[in-house]
Amino acid sequence: MxxxxxxxxxxxxxxxxxxxxxxxxxxxxxxxxxxxxxxxxxxxxxxxxxxxxxxxxxxxxxxxxxxxxxxxxxxxxxxxxxxxxxAERNAIAQGLDDYRQGLSQLNGDQGVFEAVITLPPQQFDAVILRYILCYTPQRIEWYMGISKATVARYCREGKARIEQAVPSLLKKTGDTAAGDQSERGTQE
Missing domain, CATH: 1.10.8 (Helicase, Ruva Protein; domain 3)
Incomplete structure (x- = not known):
């Protein structure tokens, strides 16, 4: 020594x-x-x-x-x-935790908040970053340390889980749940 x-x-x-x-x-x-x-x-x-x-x-x-x-x-x-x-990853993680806690305190008449906070952690992060905070798939990939394909899958699956849990939201927005061909055919 x-x-x-x-x-x-x-x-x-x-x-x-x-x-x-x-x-x-x-x-x-x-x-x-x-x-x-x-x-x-x-x-x-x-x-x-x-x-x-x-x-x-x-x-x-x-x-x-x-x-x-x-x-x-x-x-x-x-x-x-x-x-x-x-430092940036830590700030994003803290922001996502704060966002989840904030959503859990909100009451929505359509159940959207409840559906979002029940997503598995990685789907929650991907959905919030992509659809709420408008992060690019590349930025989410950097933050989460996963491939763009996995980011897309988490976003797609998270969005589908929310849509499935909140069918009244779909009727109000005019969107259809995945696999629902009856409304999809009339919109095109």
Missing amino acids: TENHHDDGGVDTGLSLSFQAEYLSDQRAFHDYAYVVLGDDRAAEQAVHTALVLVRDSWDDLLVESNMQQQVWAILRGVVQEYRDR
Whole structure:
């Protein structure tokens, strides 16, 4: 196990001088970039720390790169993007939870709210994101981590479950339930 020795500037003096120089020369610029993207000082500090650990761990490989500085920035940008994606996914998940709770407190005379909140979690997320919040299938795919085909299936199945649970809604909107050919033929 190696001991960490810090000078007065808080730099680990057990690290190579070239890494220390990189760290000291770019630390402020790294933080500024991370702060602009993430909008939060603590998150920016964490992202920069994570990126610098990755840089440190691959320092010997980076030293032989033709443009080491570009590679170091690429590592930082990748880490910052991961932090941003994680924060955005967490915000979407919290919003969906809040939406489900809000719907459970509403009373509709047609049973739409009840039908929506009884959807399985992934169908609920896909239906709300697609039809209420108007997310693109690609954006839902990114958020849920599933294929576009699965997004389409969840949306289709969720919508069908709602339509099946709320037939009075179908009559008012003029839509027909899947497989109901009698009304479908008259609408075309």
